[in-house]
Amino acid sequence: SSESVVPASSQGAPAVMWGFDFSLPFPKPVPKLALPGAIGIGAAVFALSDQSYGMFALCLPAAFIVLCTVLPATPPTGMRMTNVEHSMAANALYGPACDVPPTYNVINAMTFHKKCPSLEQIMEPLRRVVAANKRFRAVPEGWTWREVEVDVKDHVTQHKVATEAEAVALAKKLIQIPEFSNTRPMWCLESIEAAQGRSLVVMRIHHAVGDGIGLFQCMQEVLSKPDGSPIDLPNMGMPPAKPMSLGKKVLYVLDCVRSFVKVVLNTTLPMETDTPWTDPTRKTLAGPRVRDVAFFPPLSLPYVKKVKAAAGATVNDVIFSAWAGAVRRHCEVQGFDVSKKILLRANLAIALPRDFPKDHDPQDRLVNNFYFATIPAEVTDPTPLGRLKKNKAALDVVKKTTIAIAAKFVASHFGYWLPQKVKQDSLRDLMQRHSCVFSNVPGTPTDMCAYGELVDELHGVFLNTVPQFLGISVGEKIFVNLTADPNVIKGLTDEFPKHFVAELEALGKEVGVEGSCLAS
Numbered sequence: 001s002s003e004s005v006v007p008a009s010s011q012g013a014p015a016v017m018w019g020f021d022f023s024l025p026f027p028k029p030v031p032k033l034a035l036p037g038a039i040g041i042g043a044a045v046f047a048l049s050d051q052s053y054g055m056f057a058l059c060l061p062a063a064f065i066v067l068c069t070v071l072p073a074t075p076p077t078g079m080r081m082t083n084v085e086h087s088m089a090a091n092a093l094y095g096p097a098c099d100v101p102p103t104y105n106v107i108n109a110m111t112f113h114k115k116c117p118s119l120e121q122i123m124e125p126l127r128r129v130v131a132a133n134k135r136f137r138a139v140p141e142g143w144t145w146r147e148v149e150v151d152v153k154d155h156v157t158q159h160k161v162a163t164e165a166e167a168v169a170l171a172k173k174l175i176q177i178p179e180f181s182n183t184r185p186m187w188c189l190e191s192i193e194a195a196q197g198r199s200l201v202v203m204r205i206h207h208a209v210g211d212g213i214g215l216f217q218c219m220q221e222v223l224s225k226p227d228g229s230p231i232d233l234p235n236m237g238m239p240p241a242k243p244m245s246l247g248k249k250v251l252y253v254l255d256c257v258r259s260f261v262k263v264v265l266n267t268t269l270p271m272e273t274d275t276p277w278t279d280p281t282r283k284t285l286a287g288p289r290v291r292d293v294a295f296f297p298p299l300s301l302p303y304v305k306k307v308k309a310a311a312g313a314t315v316n317d318v319i320f321s322a323w324a325g326a327v328r329r330h331c332e333v334q335g336f337d338v339s340k341k342i343l344l345r346a347n348l349a350i351a352l353p354r355d356f357p358k359d360h361d362p363q364d365r366l367v368n369n370f371y372f373a374t375i376p377a378e379v380t381d382p383t384p385l386g387r388l389k390k391n392k393a394a395l396d397v398v399k400k401t402t403i404a405i406a407a408k409f410v411a412s413h414f415g416y417w418l419p420q421k422v423k424q425d426s427l428r429d430l431m432q433r434h435s436c437v438f439s440n441v442p443g444t445p446t447d448m449c450a451y452g453e454l455v456d457e458l459h460g461v462f463l464n465t466v467p468q469f470l471g472i473s474v475g476e477k478i479f480v481n482l483t484a485d486p487n488v489i490k491g492l493t494d495e496f497p498k499h500f501v502a503e504l505e506a507l508g509k510e511v512g513v514e515g516s517c518l519a520s
Contacts (some may be wrong), residue, residue: 163199
């Protein structure tokens with residue numbers, strides 16, 4: 001989870017086109033006859049066009065859009081749940097053969113503190129969060145949420161350990177323990193006070209409650225600047241739509257259709273190259289699996305900004321390319337021949353803008369409004385700058401096309417109608433072909449406090465069926481972690497972070513940025 005970029009394409013697109021409001025996390029209610037009718041029209045065109053699959057692929061989304069626009073639909077009532085949230089809540093994103101534990105549906109927000117927040121400091125802001133957000137006091141019921149009685153203290157547990165190392169070890173253990181059921185609100189907090197070194201607070205929230213961006217925004221009651229004032233967060237609302245000429249609208253529609261076909265075909269891509277990075281079990285994605293968390297040393301955001309300015313890239317481009325370069329360095333150390341072409345991909349988690357109607361319940365604004373985009377990662381090019389340029393070009397496709405909107409369209413509209421097994425197999429096939437989920441999100445531009453105490457480090461940790469790379473910026477630092485199988489990625493917790501740092505500093509030297517990439 002935890003999302004990377006808002007695609008530039010959405011910023012020039014109309015918020016409403018063809019009867020669909022792209023600023024809403026939930027799809028417009030779909031008429032019951034829309035999908036069967038579109039399939040029927042597509043089949044007819046397929047038959048009349050001498051069985052042309054290209055005509056079928058073009059006709060199906062177009063017919064579905066038209067039918068959704070013209071046919072009536074009854075809007076649902078209550079706190080709605082998206083198709084993805086419904087599957088998350090039931091731990092049914094994958095089929096039984098994948099053996100995915102329920103902990104793989106939980107977002108873990110870890111804050112490191114030099115002084116551990118007291119129970120009173122934790123409880124009071126949490127009560128305000130619960131009072132302001134219905135999903136923090138609700139349980140899943142069918143396709144909606146049902147409010148229940150909540151006592152915040154039932155969701156908070158305190159631990160005491162001797163050292164920071166013990167605190168980290170306990171936190172890693174706790175996030176692997178299934179905590180939630182559908183009988184009480186799906187969140188909890190673990191406070192781990194260390195007698196020596198830093199303490200940890202782990203906020204665990206089920207992904208069905210909301211995505212990383214939404215949860216970060218709703219936790220403003222818990223977060224503040226060091227002077228106590230509210231923190232500044234990125235604006236995730238839909239930008240004002242720019243006027244489009246008829247010609248641009250036609251091109252926009254054609255790009256949507258192209259993106260739709262591309263998204264659908266992502267589950268049929270060739271498998272990646274077998275390397276010391278890639279998990280040999282990915283070809284079945286069968287469990288059980290092992291996961292550990294590698295915490296990278298804090299990075300200097302000013303250093304990364306200097307590199308991106310010198311290279312004509314973005315911060316996200318630089319961090320993504322540093323990860324790809326770290327994979328190359330890891331493979332080299334393990335004796336793999338990196339001069340040959342290596343096929344490597346990442347699923348980029350994209351957070352889409354989120355707006356709500358004026359009459360929408362202000363306490364029901366936690367949603368999952370993120371989607372995956374396939375990014376081919378350049379590993380073979382021998383120079384860090386060469387890798388950056390090629391990785392930037394791959395990321396630019398997401399920023400400048402409608403691929404994110406197409407992914408949203410497929411997941412939020414077709415997902416309601418497809419059989420559960422088809423959806424599960426599709427996600428399995430997608431993940432099998434991507435050896436990492438990559439997320440790098442902007443946090444707050446200033447240092448911050450959580451639960452009344454200064455945050456020394458902030459990490460979003462998410463256990464996933466494939467390695468999960470997560471970065472978040474706070475003030476002038478970027479905090480990065482990688483969750484993966486230590487039996488596959490040898491030296492996961494100690495060596496791989498060094499490869500990342502070495503790649504980032506080698507890239508800096510190549511573009512004329514001297515010094516260390518580590519935060520002081």
